[in-house]
Every structure is written in structure tokens, then in C-alpha cells.
Amino acid sequence: MLINDPKLLTSLAELGVERRPAAKLSELTSLGIGGTTDLLRINRHESIPDLLQLLDANHIPHKFLGGGSNLLVNDGELPWVILQLAPPEPGVVLEGNLAHVDAAADLGRTVTFCAKHDLGGMEGLIGVPGTVGGALRMNAGAYGMQIGSYVREVKLYRAATREIETLRGHQISFEYRHTSFAADDMMLAVILELPSKPYNEILKGIRICNEKRRSSQPLGQKSAGCIFKNPPGASAGRMIDELGLKGLTVGDARVSDRHANFFVNTGRASAKDMLALISDVRERVQKSYGVALENEVVVWNA
Numbered sequence: 001m002l003i004n005d006p007k008l009l010t011s012l013a014e015l016g017v018e019r020r021p022a023a024k025l026s027e028l029t030s031l032g033i034g035g036t037t038d039l040l041r042i043n044r045h046e047s048i049p050d051l052l053q054l055l056d057a058n059h060i061p062h063k064f065l066g067g068g069s070n071l072l073v074n075d076g077e078l079p080w081v082i083l084q085l086a087p088p089e090p091g092v093v094l095e096g097n098l099a100h101v102d103a104a105a106d107l108g109r110t111v112t113f114c115a116k117h118d119l120g121g122m123e124g125l126i127g128v129p130g131t132v133g134g135a136l137r138m139n140a141g142a143y144g145m146q147i148g149s150y151v152r153e154v155k156l157y158r159a160a161t162r163e164i165e166t167l168r169g170h171q172i173s174f175e176y177r178h179t180s181f182a183a184d185d186m187m188l189a190v191i192l193e194l195p196s197k198p199y200n201e202i203l204k205g206i207r208i209c210n211e212k213r214r215s216s217q218p219l220g221q222k223s224a225g226c227i228f229k230n231p232p233g234a235s236a237g238r239m240i241d242e243l244g245l246k247g248l249t250v251g252d253a254r255v256s257d258r259h260a261n262f263f264v265n266t267g268r269a270s271a272k273d274m275l276a277l278i279s280d281v282r283e284r285v286q287k288s289y290g291v292a293l294e295n296e297v298v299v300w301n302a
């Protein structure tokens, strides 16, 4: 969706919102798939309520983009604009065991920065691409930990109240790859409370996780991480592998040869290809195991 109304463009500029016309989602997502739309970069959190009111008044639908690392976006001209927070400098400020982190901060850099200041706990998340806001919304986790365990406070734009609010950790429920945030809430910042640990010890944990990830996941390829959630007590990757589906392709969308729950874009895969591959694998798993796999990847295909 392209914004052409000069009056609206002026109002956006007045809010400090930077417009990138016809941004390619294929360049903003780790899968390398997605059509074009205007991208609105937000420089000040405080401008968000006015910005959303402005978009609503002009009948312009929107979606919030984090780091684009767990996302499958439709092809062609997209019927909504994208809102994204500009990355802050610095992204993290420490105060004792508390890390004040902007939602747009890079997750990996945040983990490393905290580690260097002897704050651990998040070793498992090293190597998970994306922003802290994205990790928070999905309650990202790996190797026995999840980010939700460390959340003390979250600042967010609440779509229901149209206001910026602060929630304490206990007011939010963090489950396996799921949180109580609404789909149209926008994460703005988080305070993490992290355990003290000597840097050398954290580094050991980071190296172990890095090694495990390197040996089991297709890190150099375009993917969105795991496509399906693990069903209770089972592994989606193992089931897909057992069915012999590694290497299955639709166009340039392919079930990874390294990890069967990673679907990779080997060239110029379209969203249509990837969605067809997802449905095909889901149907085969349903037929053989009687299990309905649920997407872990977020799909924007409306």
C-alpha cells in the first residue's frame, strides 16, 4: 500500500515518522520472501498513539514488523503499511541486575552485551535472529530457557486502550512460544532481571549453544527458524524427518536437509510456494501421526 496523500505525508513527517516508499519485505525478512509496501519508521515511542489515530482516520491498515526473522509475508503489493521502531542507541542500559532494553534492539547483541557485564541466563538465545521485541512477543526460547522468565516489566502500545502502558512481569503470561499480548499490541521496551554470572562462565554456555545450533540447524540459509511448534511431548522436526520429507520442495521452498522443521528458501521462493509446502507437510503429518501441527512462523497472507 503506497501513501500518496500529501497532507498525510506532511502529518507523518510532523510526527517524526520516516517513510520508506515501496519497501521490499523480501529484503526485510530472513526468509527473503514478501512483496512491497510503505515502511514507516518510528523514531519516538510517544508518537505512536497519534500515528495510529492518523492511520485509522485515513483507513490505512498497518502491521508491526520486528526483526522479520519469524515471518512469512505474502507476495505482490501488500494491502497494509508496515510500522517499525528505529533501532535506538544505546539499545541496552544496565542498572545492577536490571537490563533496560529497547524492543528494537538486536537480540544477539543484547545477550552478548549483558554477558560482558556478568549478566547471564539468556545463553540459549544466542544465535536466535531478530529483535528483543519479537523475542518477547513470541516468548522465544531454546536449550531449556525462555526470555519470559527474565521479564520484570514491559512498556507497550496497547491497541485496546490506544495508550502506551507499562505491565509488570506477573501481569503477563508467558507460555511455550505464546504470550498474553494481543496481536495488535506493540512491544516498545522491556526490563529484564538477569542473574549475576562471571563472563567466562556465560561464554562457555554461549559456545555450547552455538555449537549445538551449528550442528543441527541450517544457519547459512534463508529460513524463519522452526516452521511448526512442537506438539506436547513430541518433536515436529523428528516427525517430518521420520516421514522422509527432508529435501521435499515446492518451487524454491524446501524442507531443510539438516533440520526437518526448518523450511528454506533456496533461491526465489514465493510465499505461495512456501505456504503450499507448509500445507503439504502438515497434511502428511496429520495423516501419519494424527497430529495437527500448529504454525510457529507468523504468516501475513491477508
Ligand code: EPU
Pocket: 141, 142, 143, 144, 216, 224, 225, 226, 227, 228, 229, 230, 235, 236, 237, 238, 241, 258, 259, 260, 261, 296
Ligand atoms: N530431530 C530429528 N530430525 C530433524 C530434526 C530434529 O530427528 O530433522 C530430532 C533431534 O535429533 C532431537 C529432536 O528431534 O532428538 C529435537 O530436535 P532439536 O533438538 O533440534 O529441537 P527442536 O525441538 O526441533 C526446538 C526449538 C528450536 C530451538 C531448539 C533448541 C521449537 C519449535 N523449536 O527445536 O527453536 O532452537 O529446540 O532448543 O520449539 C525456533 O523456535 O524457531 C527454533 C528453531
